[in-house]
Amino acid sequence: MENQEELDYTPDLITLQDEAGVEHECEVIDVADYNGEHYLAVVPYVADPEKMLEEDAQVVIMRTVEENGEEFLDIVDDDEELAAVSQVFAARLEELYDIEL
Numbered sequence: 001m002e003n004q005e006e007l008d009y010t011p012d013l014i015t016l017q018d019e020a021g022v023e024h025e026c027e028v029i030d031v032a033d034y035n036g037e038h039y040l041a042v043v044p045y046v047a048d049p050e051k052m053l054e055e056d057a058q059v060v061i062m063r064t065v066e067e068n069g070e071e072f073l074d075i076v077d078d079d080e081e082l083a084a085v086s087q088v089f090a091a092r093l094e095e096l097y098d099i100e101l
Helices: 049-054 079-097
Strands: 013-017 023-034 037-044 060-067 070-075
Touching (some): 060 079
Antiparallel strands (some): 060 070
């Protein structure tokens, strides 16, 4: 019998638009706050669980930015900020899944 939690899983999906205007559906796998900023860890969404296991997911770290009263997401491209926020997400994953990264 399948675990009830597995049956109830609904991914947190967002649609992101790249610089060329192409839309990409992504799954938010975690959120965290660091140094007063709000971050999301997202991966490209794959609807088929079997196909998802076959592919290497590329995690993208995004920062929530507010400009002119409007909120949007921006890719973190500063190496130091990216390293620090990545460690926050890694620590959260280690704790959640009792693993060591």
